[in-house]
Amino acid sequence: MDKKRMSFPVYFKQRYGDFIVREVSEDGKIVTLTDTTTLPDWDKQVEESQSQTYTDEDVVNAFKDIIGDEQVAVQLLSYSKMDSKVVKDKFQVTGKVTEEKELRKQFHDAVRKYFSGNLESELNNSGKEKSIEVFFPQKRRRMMSKNTARGWPSGKPEYLQFVLYKENIDTTVALEALSKATGLPSKTFDTAGTKDKRAITSQLITIKKVDAKRIRDSAAKLKGIKVGNFSYVHKPLKLGSLHGNHFTITLRGIEAPMDVVVQACESVKKFGFINYFGTQRFGTSAIPTHHVGKYLLLSKWEEAINLVLTPRAFEKWEITEARIHWMKTKDATSTLQVLPRYQIIEKILLRGIEEYGCNLTAFSKLPLNMRLLYVHAYQSYIWNEMASKRIDMAPTPEDLVPIPGDLVYDTKLNDHIYVDQNNISNYTITDVVLPLPGYSVKYPKNAAYDHIKEVMARDGLDPTDMKRNIRIYSLPGGYRFLLRKPMGLEYSIYQYNDLCIPLALTDLDVMEGKKEPQSAPDGSRTALVIKMGLDSATYATMVIRELTKYETSQIAQKELQSKYDREQEGKEEEAQEEDIEPTEDFQINADE
Structure with a gap:
């Protein structure tokens, strides 16, 4: 800000x-x-009982007391020792034990206790006479799922x-x-x-x-x-x-003066950050998801489909090749033949086109959450535009205060209301909210709203007309706070040499008794470690962006990596000319 x-x-x-x-x-x-x-505690007694060993006599006596027939108990013991791969028949138990609920429970508990999962039992009501069937589980995966809830203790x-x-x-x-x-x-x-x-x-x-x-x-x-x-x-x-x-974030490779870093941290603690939707909301490729969302809201299905299938940077060549083939031929069948199997979304879409043509029905074959992602991305894009305009209306963070026409969330009223001259003193900038475009929201009565009307008009859309004939693209909208403050923000500055050394403890590190990392007095590199809490649906990347005033997107990080690689190549060439060993250094690996 x-x-x-x-x-x-x-x-x-x-x-x-x-x-x-x-x-x-x-x-x-x-x-x-x-x-x-x-x-x-519920499981400790079970674990203790399962660790015990039982003699054949223990087993026979236990089932004799439940069934009331020693011979049947002996036969059951013999059945349990048979080869489970050969035995296909179930062992049938009839009589009094099948009629009384308490006896049935005791029998099932005894099977679990004495046979430790090697046998299972269930009541069979299908015949003329009730019976309890004891058997070896054949399809283990299915049976484990099916019988999970059986015998769950009361309470x-x-x-x-x-x-x-x-x-x-x-x-x-x-x-x-x-x-x-x-x-x-x-x-x-x-x-x-x-x-x-x-x-x-x-x-x-x-x-x-x-x-x-x-x-x-x-x-x-x-x-x-x-x-x-x-x-x-x-x-x-x-x-x-x-x-x-709660986040613990290590930011490495800092070259700025320490007073600049400290000032940035203190500014975020005091003023917070703009509650933008993060770049991941809009996808990581050159084709932002909100562009697809725009065409869906315009009911331009073919344009939306083509965007999903358009070539983009930083993809494997076999994927790009399939995308180029689609753009040249518009033939779904032949494109499917060259598309890698792991491209699931594109595969679903192409199969829909193959069956229905390049239209709404084909696009609707995509999973619901994916289709919603596109239109929600457009809402997020417009919200970010509105937020930027509202921030620009204040020359400095100190000037960023509620103004007439703003919308605020009033906790006492549990409602979103307009700021006017009569209530303006009741609110601060942290109470101000902005709407995501929809048919059931209010819009600010100031330049922030004027701005997004112009932006949406260029896209052929109107913020007051967000209902659609197709229900999932008919957006009610919502509200989001303009600013957020990290909770309990703490920061530490570390000097270090080893690029692979961790500068924060994980849960496993703490369990293993590892000590907190220490700053190296002779360290040639600088890192900033931030600890903070954020509300749900708030992006840590936006805190880092506010803090550093630098992009955190994948593309920006790749550009930074390229610059780093070029510098390292230069150092190695200088070292070779001087006939000395180059210093070891670290390459950022996105697949670490």
Whole structure:
């Protein structure tokens, strides 16, 4: 916001460990992995019983007491020792045990206790006479999923909650790995939201009626993933059920004077930052997602399709080749033949075109969340434009105050109202909100609104006309605060030499008793480590952008990397001319 402050480039996410994200739960606690072994009290008795060994006599006596027939108990024991790969028939138990609910429960519990999952049991009501069938699980993955909830103890909360800690892995990929390890469908794991791939993150997960031991033991050998801090809760997580996130961010390669860096940190602490939607909202390619969204709002389906399939920079050649083929031929069938299999979105779209032509029906084959992403990106683009105009209306951060015509959120009224001369003294700039374009929102009555009317008019759109015949493209809109302040912002400046050395502790580091990194007195390089909390739907990249006055997008970071590489080449050439060894240095690797 302070236009007079000096900008300084930084290496952002140079190492994935430079971006540590810990979810902040709805009760305001920072989610941290502190224990990977301890089971909840509910499970400790089960684990102890499973660690015991039983004699044949113990097994026979236990089932004789339940069934009332020693011979059947002996036969059941013999059945349990048969080769599960050969035996196809189920062992049938009839009589009194099938009629009384309490006896049936005791029987099922005994099967779990004495046969440790090697046998399973279930009641069969389909015949003339009830029976309990005992059998060897054949399709283990399916049975584990199907029988998860069987025998859940009365009074035990239905949901297991645990911390998922991951390194350089997307949340979806991590849950897929857990799914394969446990034999549970990935859709059964609940989250409050996804976390960055190129980062070290900790977040809560819930799953219904699954024991902690199963998750703990199954995840033990997974690479880059740890689970722990198990507990049982009464409610599952839902998307958005978090207070926000806590960040520990290392910014490397700082060459600006230290007084400039300190001034920047103090400015963000005092004034906050513009609550822009981050660049990731608009995609990482040369074809921004909001351009596609514009055409969807204009009902120009063919233009939207062509944008999705247009060639873009920084892609693999085989993908670019397929995109060029589409632009030249407009033939979906032949394009599909050259398109790499892993390009899922393009493949779905081309198959839709193949069947229906280049129209709405074809585009509608894309997943709903993807289609919504495009139109929401356009809303975000317009919001960012409006925010920039509103900030420009104040020459300095000190002049940034509510003005007549602004919209504010009044907590007492629980409503968005206009600022006027009568109520202006009741609000500060942190109360000001801006709308995302939609048919159910109010717009500011000042130059900020005039600006976005002009921007949308150039796109052929009108902010007061956002209803569409197709429901998902009919946008109600919403509100977003103009400014946000980081919570509890702390910063430290480090000198260092080794480009690979971590400058912040992860949850695993703390568990292993590692000490806090120290600044090297003789360090030739400078880094800034920031710790802060942010509300949900607020972008850490926008804090860094405000702090450094420098772009954090992938393209900007690649340009910075190229400049760095050129400088290093120059140093190596000088070293060779002087017949000395070049100094070791580090290359930013986006795939670290």
